[in-house]
Amino acid sequence: MSPAALVVLIAALVSSAQQRLLTVEDIFHPTKRINFNGTNPSVRWLKDGQHYLLANDPSRTDVPRLQKVDAATGESVPFFDAAKMQAAFAAQSGIRAEDAKQISNRGSYHLNPSETGVLINWANDLFYYELGRDRAVRLTNTPNEEVGEEFSPDGRMVSFVRGNNLYVQDINKQQPARExxxxxxxxxxxxxxxxxxxxxxxxxxxxxxxxxxxxxxxxxxxxxxxxxxxxxxxxxxxxxxxxxxxxxxxxxxxxxxxxxxxxxxxxxxxxxxxxxxxxxxxxxxxxxxxxxxxxxxxxxxxxxxxxxxxxxxxxxxxxxxxxxxxxxxSKAWVATIDNPTWLKDGSFLWLSERSGWQHIYHYDASGKLLKQVTEGHWEADSIEGVDESKGLVYFAATEHSPIAMNGYSIGLDGADLKRITLSEGAHRVNFSPAANYFVDTWSDINTPPQMKLYDVTGKLIRVVSENNVTALKEFKLGTPQLLQVKTRDGFMMEAMMIKPPDFDPSKKYPVMAFTYSGPHAPQVRNSWGQTTYMWHQLLAQKGYVIWVCDNRTASGKGIESTWPVYKNFGELELRDLEDGLAWLKSQPYIDGSRIGMWGWSYGGFMTSYALTHSQTFKIGIAGGTVADWRDYDSIYTERYMRTPQNNPEGYKRSSPVNSAKDLHGKLLLIHGAIDDNVHVANTMQFVYELQKAGKQFQLMLYPKSRHGVTDPLLVTHMRQMMTDFIVANL
CATH class of the missing domain: 2.140.10.30 (Dipeptidylpeptidase IV, N-terminal domain)
Structure with a gap:
């Protein structure tokens, strides 16, 4: 073969490798699936703020699973002598050699406050092991299960619940636990x-x-x-x-x-x-x-x-x-957010949505407001650390982008707001107890999560995990687009679209939309979307435009954007979703007569509601649907709808069961047969009304599945069924 021919052959092979098309098995099958998410280690800071525990580092298979890493230098050593722990547990009666090996080779442990010992719950009994010692201490020895075990703050005692009673056990005294x-x-x-x-x-x-x-x-x-x-x-x-x-x-x-x-x-x-x-x-x-x-x-x-x-x-x-x-x-409901964050003088930081946006407030020890620390039309999501010596608060927020969390610092006096995670995309920050370093887990819509260590100014110290997923380069994927669409009354909705990878602007494409729509639960994010994103790419390869648009009440743009849903699920959400689709249908490459929607849980409700209250949709797939909000649990439902006694008309209007006769389009209903959250009774009640109304539909129940179908074989079956339903009907 001539050199020129060899170059052509290599180029063809490379091109072919980049043209692979996805299958359902590539994404979901238990043995055939490809790891499109990659693998990152887990990081847990130690109390000194100078070291962290690194577990399951995929780049280091030659070392014990749990490594103690010096944040400044990157030097690592085993956190403890696993062989000693294994021998200590192997010496315990009732623990087999293979069990002792498993106990001593975990990726995480329940550490005592001084980080010198661990609490092990094994075979319904509790054991204490001081790291580096030759023996483990059995704390309980009963046939009954112990749960919820915790160390006392001084590390001398262990508490737990047995038979729904609270017990405490002194680690150093060989006495029965005290009830x-x-x-x-x-x-x-x-x-x-x-x-x-x-x-x-x-x-x-x-x-x-x-x-x-x-x-x-x-x-x-x-x-x-x-x-x-x-x-x-x-x-x-x-x-x-x-x-x-x-x-x-x-x-x-x-x-x-x-x-x-x-x-x-x-x-x-x-x-x-x-x-x-x-x-x-x-x-x-x-x-x-x-x-x-x-x-x-x-x-x-x-x-x-x-x-x-x-x-x-x-x-x-x-x-x-x-x-x-x-x-x-508030004018509607008040959300529980978090406990106070205490400062050394007894004052505390408090998260509140009272302004319509979640922000940080500083109170004195008596509950007197000292200062609103953050403000603006964005949300302070969580307090991640405080450095009182510098008067700084570190927190996660949406100030830079409503679809991507970032890390920030601000003075306790509300001055000098700084964004410390500067790359575009979503950041999850994990600060050390000393507030001197943070681990940033970053991803964007095209890139699986990566982990990096920074100092608190945002200076890169090292890459913890690059997580380069080369498999993604082998497949012919569409390019996702993040965009904004206005509702008829001017609210700016966030949206994401994936066009087919061989998109031809002169053609007309059907649309498969995904929704959740529930209060303050956005789905459009500039972050990695995992297996659902890959399944959407599979559908794009089959010639569908994928559309995700967050209605205002799901947008995460302040609690004020969510209040309009109060006492009336479904109506405003559908109106916003249809406004987004109206913009999409105005694009010359969209076939507006071929639009489908799917969703799970609240998204299953929303899909069922849409197909019984609109003629926009040709098909819908509703998983784990709430068909009548009187069927769902009190605390979630009453937060938004009040009680059925106080809002009977709202419940009536919001339930697809009551509109089954108006079903338009082809509907596939899916439910876990032992769902203990959204009971399958929801779907059965909906099915019954559809049948009585003479409406045809499809139904699939998944045995031994709860609110989510998790068995990989059943997931593979479900996703293939969903794919086939879309291809056959849209």
Whole structure:
């Protein structure tokens, strides 16, 4: 072969490699999928602010999983002697050699406050291991499960919940754990959250409901009484004998759990109940709990069930006497954001949406406002660190872009705002405890996440993980465009479009739109979109224009943009979405008669609502849909809709079930058969009304799947089905 021919062949091979088309298996199949997201290590700062733990570094397979890294130099050493830990656990009765190896080779551990020992929950028992020692200490040895385990702040004790009662165990004393509460039962939870509180208040997956005082002398805990709450039954039909799950689940308008707040002293004595008599028990939510730094007062946030106000309360830990420091209200609802960030003089920083935009406020110890620290038509999302010696606050915010979070610093006096993450795209900042460094996890719409270490001025120290995903270069992908579209009344909506990679402006293309639409939950971001983004690229390769447009109430542009949805889901969202599509249909390359929409959860509701309230859409795919808001949980739904008793017409208007007879277009409904969040009853009620109205549709249920379908084989099946439905009908 001549040199010239060889060059032509190589060029052809390179071109071919860049022309691969995606398949559903490339994105979702458990064994055949390609890792388009890449792999980043995890970083956890140590308390000295000079070192961090680096776990699962894909570039270093020759070292133990957990490395201690010097932030200044980058030098790393193993965090502990894994062989010693393995031997210590192998010597414990009931722990097999392979179990001991697994325990000693984890990527993260529950460290004590001094970072010298770890707490291990294994086979329903707790163990303490001091790093570098030859033996592990078994703390519990019962057939019952221990959950929610924590170290005391001084590291001497371990607390946990067993049988819905709170216990404490002294690490250095070989004595049985001491029971701090006595009345725990399936319906009385001490120190443990129920389903609705973890899902809607404290954060999905967080069931912890007790908090140590900083001086380790007291624990404050939530007592949750589930007795008033109706139960909901979910049935797993796959086992030969059905598996039945019965869970307290308050739907909108149902009785909520009754919550009280108690303080128990480690020195003994009766529980001291915090005074909350100003609130009616049936109309009372406790949405955050913490302590003042001096351990003298319990600090808790309280709301009514419709969340039209929020009180920041201070309670004397010894007497239970309560006073209200801050009372937040709004024209609609008030969101619980976070606990106060304490400063050394007892004053604190507080996040509030009172201006219509979330910002930082500085209060003195008594609750008197000293200064609004940040302001403007942008949101201060979270406080990431404070350097009191310099008088600086570090925080994440949308000041530079509403579709990309950035890191900032500002003076406690509100002066000298500086953006410290300067590249375009989305930044997630993780500050050291000393506020001298931060790890920045950055991505943009074209680039999977990368990790870099900076000092607090924004100077690059080193690249932690480049995460160069070469596989992306092998595929023929469309170029995503970020743009803005105005609604009919002038609100500027953010949008994203992906055109087919071989786009021809002289052709007419069908549109597949994606939506979530829920309050303050934007989907248009200048950040990496993971597998959903890759599936959208697959559809673009098949000749569809992909369209994502955030209606105003989902935009994240201040809580003020969300208030118009109050008491009426669906109507304004659909109007905004149709305004976005009106602009899109005005483009010469769009076939306005071939528009589809898909979404999940609130997006499933919105798709169902759109196809029963509009003739714009030829097809829709609605996953995990809320078909009647009376079916969904009280805390989320009543925040925006009030109770059905107080807003019956709003619930009626907002439910696709009531408009099934008006279905227009072809609809595919998908639901997890054991969804314990948005129950499959939603889809069944919708199906029943569609059937009675003589409306044809398609339905797919996924066994053993909850609110999201997660089994990779089932996900592959689902995405192929969705793809085929789009290709056949759009």
């Amino acid at each position: 701090l509460t006595k009345d725990g039962s399936p319906k009385i939870l001490n120190g443990r959250l129920d389903w609705v509180y973890q899902e809607e208040v404290y954060g999905r997956g967080n069931f912890g409901a007790y908090w140590w005082s900083p001086d380790s002398t007291n624990i404050v805990f939530l007592r949750i009484d589930e007795n008033p709450v109706p139960e909901f039954t979910v049935v797993d039909q796959i086992p030969l004998d059905q598996k039945v799950e019965v869970t307290p689940y308050p739907k909108a308008g149902d009785p909520n759990p009754i919550v009280t707040l108690g303080v128990v002293s480690l020195s003994g004595g009766d529980i001291k109940w915090i005074d909350s008599k100003k609130y009616k028990p049936e109309d009372f939510l406790i949405t955050r709990v913490t302590w003042t730094p001096d351990s003298r007062k319990v600090v808790f946030q309280a709301q009514n069930r419709e969340q039209t106000f929020l009180d920041l309360n201070f309670s004397d830990a010894s007497t239970g006497q309560t006073s209200t420091a801050i009372h937040e209200t």
